[in-house]
Amino acid sequence: MVADADIAAxxxxxxxxxxxxxxxxARRWRGVGLGLIVPVIAAVGWEFxxxxxxxxxxxxxxxxxxxxxxxxxxxxxxxxRHTAATVLRVAVGFGLGxxxxxxxxxxxxxxxxARSLVDPTLQALRAIPSIAWVPLFILWLGIFEASxxxxxxxxxxxxxxxxxxxxxxxVDRKIVEVGRIFRLTGPAMVRRILLPAVLPSFVxxxxxxxxxxxxxxxxxxxxxxxxxxxYLLVDGQQLGKPTQIVAAIVAFAILGKTTDWILVAITAxxxxxxxVVAHGEAR
Amino acid sequence: xxxxxxxxxxYSNGVRALDGVSLTVPIGEIVVVVGxxxxxxSTLLRLVSGLDRPTDGRIVLDGEQITAPHEKIGMVFQExxxxxxxxxxxxxxxGLQARPREERDERxxxxxxxxxxxxxxxxxxxxxxxxxxxxxxxxxALVTRPEVLLLDEPFSALDAFxxxxxxxxxxxxxxxxxxxxxxxxxxxxxxxVLADRIVVMRPRPGRIAAEIAVALxxxxxxxxxxxxxxxxxxLAALHGAxxxxxxxxxxxxxxxxx
Numbered sequence: 105m106v107a108d109a110d111i112a113a114x115x116x117x118x119x120x121x122x123x124x125x126x127x128x129x130a131r132r133w134r135g136v137g138l139g140l141i142v143p144v145i146a147a148v149g150w151e152f153x154x155x156x157x158x159x160x161x162x163x164x165x166x167x168x169x170x171x172x173x174x175x176x177x178x179x180x181x182x183x184x185r186h187t188a189a190t191v192l193r194v195a196v197g198f199g200l201g202x203x204x205x206x207x208x209x210x211x212x213x214x215x216x217x218a219r220s221l222v223d224p225t226l227q228a229l230r231a232i233p234s235i236a237w238v239p240l241f242i243l244w245l246g247i248f249e250a251s252x253x254x255x256x257x258x259x260x261x262x263x264x265x266x267x268x269x270x271x272x273x274x275v276d277r278k279i280v281e282v283g284r285i286f287r288l289t290g291p292a293m294v295r296r297i298l299l300p301a302v303l304p305s306f307v308x309x310x311x312x313x314x315x316x317x318x319x320x321x322x323x324x325x326x327x328x329x330x331x332x333x334x335y336l337l338v339d340g341q342q343l344g345k346p347t348q349i350v351a352a353i354v355a356f357a358i359l360g361k362t363t364d365w366i367l368v369a370i371t372a373x374x375x376x377x378x379x380v381v382a383h384g385e386a387r
Numbered sequence: 388x389x390x391x392x393x394x395x396x397x398y399s400n401g402v403r404a405l406d407g408v409s410l411t412v413p414i415g416e417i418v419v420v421v422g423x424x425x426x427x428x429s430t431l432l433r434l435v436s437g438l439d440r441p442t443d444g445r446i447v448l449d450g451e452q453i454t455a456p457h458e459k460i461g462m463v464f465q466e467x468x469x470x471x472x473x474x475x476x477x478x479x480x481x482g483l484q485a486r487p488r489e490e491r492d493e494r495x496x497x498x499x500x501x502x503x504x505x506x507x508x509x510x511x512x513x514x515x516x517x518x519x520x521x522x523x524x525x526x527x528a529l530v531t532r533p534e535v536l537l538l539d540e541p542f543s544a545l546d547a548f549x550x551x552x553x554x555x556x557x558x559x560x561x562x563x564x565x566x567x568x569x570x571x572x573x574x575x576x577x578x579x580v581l582a583d584r585i586v587v588m589r590p591r592p593g594r595i596a597a598e599i600a601v602a603l604x605x606x607x608x609x610x611x612x613x614x615x616x617x618x619x620x621x622l623a624a625l626h627g628a629x630x631x632x633x634x635x636x637x638x639x640x641x642x643x644x645x
Contacts, residue, residue, distance in 0.1 A: 278464070278466065278468050279468060279470065281438055281464075281468070282464075282468050282470065282481075284438060284456050285436065285438070285456050285461070285462045286456070286481060286482040286531075287455070287456050287457075287458065292484075296481075296484075297470070300470070300472040301472075303472075374472075376511075377471050377472045377473075377511045377512075377513070378471075
């Protein structure tokens, strides 16, 4: 009991907790600030370099011209149109790929027989560079949206499949036995034990899948698209507009980071229980 | 009444873990099973819990054969096995999911307070000490008011001080509903403080070597001469079981089997 009381005292004093949280957020802001130093210096430096006339900045446009291109694209509605096209493709492709990856991963993780049946085939398919599917997808699905979405879905599928399968196969038998003692039936066992247990690794694999989704949307839009941020890239190259290329790249960076952040923010409330290093300092 | 009829268990790898174990436990009795590792005592408990099924014989509770986990049988494992994604209160209420919300909240709150964790009800299991976590596990098993509670070396991972405390606490909790307790341990003192009856097991295959009734008045004085007498009796039975095992298995170096 003495030991218990001591630990409680260490852990749970409210003021100590608030102090630790304040220190944690200060540390985070400091991290953000430190991370910004290098890119900001590089951008400002290049801006001065071009303004001073040391370079014409045509092939490597300075930040001011990129911002200008951005606002021009935004003013004409182009930016919205291309961004919407790309986001829609990623959303649909990610949705399909993640759903299929989750389903197959869950089946293969749950049943050893299913794993022996489908895993070798899927692993063999995984070894194919996904871009190699492009010609086949175009023949099968045409040159419009379906083939692009299919390519993105294939890219998203594998990390999600692997993550879910590994997570389910490694759920602690001891925790499953707790469910059995309370006579949970199949669906209840999945909902109350297996799903929460695999959620942390599931989120990690979804994030990996989403990253690949953004990668593959570019490949998909390279193979012939009338709109989309990938189209802006190709168009910028063919018409010699490096500012447009860089603007599209920046848009990809912002979108990729934002969607990843949204994914993390949506799932964070379900993962507050996790006992991990990152939470340790915030406690 | 819990009845074990000639139980035997052979694992799929051919190991005979239990052989011809028969035991009758009336309602409310506290039976403690002692023996060294490998004598099948944990296997025995898993069979009674319904997690595993015996190869031979039958386990019958109140005339009903046990072939799968049963609502009248609760289990506390060696580790707390709390679900890390549920708060302490939700862990305790895990087995009450089918009950109406109000009744569940009420029973959980009462049980959490009963094991002394009222101030910890809303925290995650990771914030509990080992002793607190095991008390939460006890509460989770007791809140469904089982007729039989099985405990598999429940306090063996705790320090000596916390262990003694939890043994007394378990006896206190037992008075609430006086369930049948079947406790597995390798700690002779733990057996004597808890048991109405001590069942000593011998290994290879696991069988019952001796049964010792413990008639000491409660609360039991760990310093008394009567305690020492029971302890000598249990140790002698364990020793006899060991000797018996040694005669059977001199070649495989099984002398230090506990």
